[in-house]
Amino acid sequence: MQETISDIKTKSGPKGRPEIDPEICKGCGLCIPSCPKDVLSISKKTNSQGIQFSEYDESGNCIACKNCAITCPERAISIYKFVEEE
Ligand code: SF4
Ligand code: SF4
Numbered sequence: 001m002q003e004t005i006s007d008i009k010t011k012s013g014p015k016g017r018p019e020i021d022p023e024i025c026k027g028c029g030l031c032i033p034s035c036p037k038d039v040l041s042i043s044k045k046t047n048s049q050g051i052q053f054s055e056y057d058e059s060g061n062c063i064a065c066k067n068c069a070i071t072c073p074e075r076a077i078s079i080y081k082f083v084e085e086e
Contacts, residue, residue, distance in 0.1 A: 014062065014082055015062065016081040017079075017080050018068055018078070018080075019079075020040075020055060021076045021077075025053035025054050025074060026073075028073065028074075030072065030073065031077060035067060037061045037062060037063055039062055040056060041055065042055075
C-alpha cells in the first residue's frame with residue numbers, strides 16, 4: 001500500500017523549476033510564449049533598474065523542458081530538473 005502512495009506522489013510531483021534572475025532579465029517577454037505550460041509572466045514588481053521582470057507562477061507545473069532558458073537572449077534563466085533520489 002505504502003509503495004503505491006509513494007509512486008503516485010513521484011509521478012504527480014513537480015518536474016522542475018525555472019530560476020529567473022530579476023537583475024539580468026530585461027523584461028523582453030520572449031520566454032513567455034516559449035513555455036508550453038504557460039507558467040511564466042511579466043511581474044508587476046520591478047528590479048533595481050526599474051524593469052518589470054519575468055517570473056514563475058510557482059504552480060509546480062514546470063516540466064524542465066528548458067525552452068525558456070534557450071530562448072532568453074540575456075541568459076537570465078536557469079532550470080532545475082527534479083530527479084528521483086536513488
Ligand atoms: S523549463 Fe519549460 S516548462 Fe519550465 S518554465 Fe521553462 S519553458 Fe516553461
Ligand atoms: S526572455 Fe529573458 S530577458 Fe526576456 S523576459 Fe524572459 S527572462 Fe527576461
